[in-house]
Amino acid sequence: MKEEKSGLRRLIESLTDRGEVMLIDKRVSLRFEVAAIMKKYDGKQVLLFNNVDGHKNVVAGICGTRDRIAYALGIQPERLRSFLREALKLPEYPKVVNDYEAEKELPNLESLPILTHFERDAGPYITSAIVSARLPDNSLENVSIHRLMVIDRRHLAIRIVPRHLYYICKKMIEIGEKSLDVGIAIGLHPAVLIAASAPAPLGVSEYAVANKILNKTLKLSECRTVEARVPSDSEIVLEGKILLDKEVEEGPFVDITGTYDIVRKQPVIEVEKIFCKGDFLYHALLPSGSEHGLLMGLPQEAKIEEAVSGVVPKVKDVNLTPGGCHWLHAVVSIEKQAEGDGKNAILAAFAGHPSLKHVVIVDTDIDVSNPAEVEWAIATRFQGSKGLVVIRNVRGSSLDASGDQKLNLTTKVGIDATRSLLKPREKFEKARIPIEPAV
């Protein structure tokens, strides 16, 4: 067997040395049982299942905490946002070395430990796969994460929101194509997953962002039977085609909010080949769990920081909060210099992360990751008649169950909970007791 270990494999080994990996040898079921255990630990531990209905090496929780993601990327947690901003600014396309060594070919999707997560989900879903596709003239490559519903042994339904893969599909239809080749990879280093979740502009391949994050060590391979590229160290590669003239009902499925997303007509992927490493690792990712939230949220925190930095002198911290599904609610702390800075920060935050629904702007003495402190700032520094910004009928997240899900319209609310500069500063200070407690 080849001894070149994948990035994910090496990472799990070093996380094992750090005592962050819990081995689960008990036989558990693909249907609900793994998901129930993942929900219980919610990323606090990496879980390595050794017998999921007979499948070995099912891993969960790799990106379950900010600290672990930072460790995987080789940086301090405080640097996550600036690091991602740099990678998005200076992407570098990786080398295509075509050294993907598949040790096995699997007959069909039944050979993979694909989980059923929630009670009323439509069926088993692959939740941690990247999908890469490009236009035939190679002018554009996109890599993104999509939920993939198993239809049968050779077919998946793919949820495609109107972003870049959607754009490529439309272009293909315009030039009369009936299908789009895709490379689907599972079992990847967190850098690739974060890059695939990051809002790189159309025309920038997320592989280039991942390569920058990985200090130019990412290597790609051309798929064998389709026109698409995958990371050379992918644990599992599915080669197939999106059928552009075929749709099926996709869902219901629990997505990031922990509620059932509606059933929609979505395209079908025909899976032609499945290659894998020997003893492949399968990355299980619990929808609405912390790992899901952080992978989707971290790159958006970087975008929010960038956008708000454009309108106020200094952004201290940004948190897409767990209660807001790591997606819909942000708290941003700023160094306020002029009355009105808070409101400009609200508008910029909405521009930076278009799915954002509610944002609270606070001063730098408030810890954005402490909900009680944020609430305290709202209680003592916010006036509804002055600091509230309500924007009606704007495009929001398709995942917001309370909005108009057909048109994706929502109401956005910003709360400026920064202290007023027009009143004496001491009115808003957190009072301190000037000595340390003796006991």
Ligand code: MN
């Ligand atoms: Mn893209």
